[in-house]
Amino acid sequence: MKADSAVQRGLLDLAEADAELTRIDHRRRTAPELAEIADAEKAVQARRDARVAVQTQADDLDREAAKQEKEIDAVRAREDRDRKLLDGGAGARQVADLEHELASLIKRKAALEDDLLELMERREAVEADCQHTAVELEKAEAALADVRARHQENLADLDTQQARREAERATRAATFPEALLALYERKRAAKGIGAALLRARRCGACRLELDRRVMSTIKDTAPDEVVECEECGVILVRTPESGL
Incomplete structure (x- = not known):
């Protein structure tokens, strides 16, 4: 799936909103x-x-x-x-x-x-x-x-x-393409997190460090191509912090 890199970065804001909603629900239950x-x-x-x-x-x-x-x-x-x-x-x-x-x-x-x-x-x-x-x-x-x-x-x-x-x-x-949003929602429903930042070779969702082979593959992937974490399956959002 393809999506503009800037649009993909916007998924982090959506994920943060979802994380805050999860925290609110947790505070309500506990x-x-x-x-x-x-x-x-x-x-x-x-x-x-x-x-x-x-x-x-x-x-x-x-x-x-x-x-x-x-x-x-x-x-x-x-x-x-x-x-x-x-x-x-x-x-x-x-x-x-x-x-x-x-x-x-x-x-x-x-x-x-x-x-x-x-x-x-x-x-x-x-x-x-x-x-x-x-x-x-x-x-x-x-x-x-x-x-x-x-x-x-x-x-x-x-x-x-x-x-x-x-x-x-x-x-x-409402600002995301329908297909990208649908993918995000499926990931969130299955994993609890739909998208996470790839920072310093580490997935922001599962916190695991990706090996050099995976990082090399991601580095060679076009910026508008949506990539997923091989460990937990969430959408990985690439930024200058990703260590590529």
Whole structure:
């Protein structure tokens, strides 16, 4: 394939635009914020799990306290009933039974109230844990929101760079003969790089130094003839730096 040497040199600008687009894509895929976001999401989930665990513990204590209060109310009701019976003039045998039951009820009520007090103290401590886990969750969510916002800002910047580069590339690509551009695109699709500078006998794509035989062949090739690297196959662009 033939193309004016100046046109061939223009492929280097196109290759640089493509390289920059590749770098932009790489920065998008490997943005440091991605790892930060993953860590922040794990932190948020851990705080949520901790909050759920503490809240579950609080709910269990609330249910247990409610059950304890209900039992205390039942004992008090039985105690009130027995006292009314005593005050109503029960017989001697019944009085003895009621007094014995009242003594048991008072003892039972005291034990239940002690247990309830202990539950309330535990509930108070758990409530402090609930507040602490809520604060920690809020902090974790704020940190996650912050890193996501930074990531979106960086993505927006990359999108701007990409759009600018793509526009520049489209303008450059339109200046090349159709056949040469098609060859370049095939090389780029297969190798990742479509064209590279031949500098000091070294291919700018694969970085390998060409042997004397190849260099001699290239030197004897007409300037408007498109040559390719024997090692990696990309289009080799010749300039005074090529060492021919």
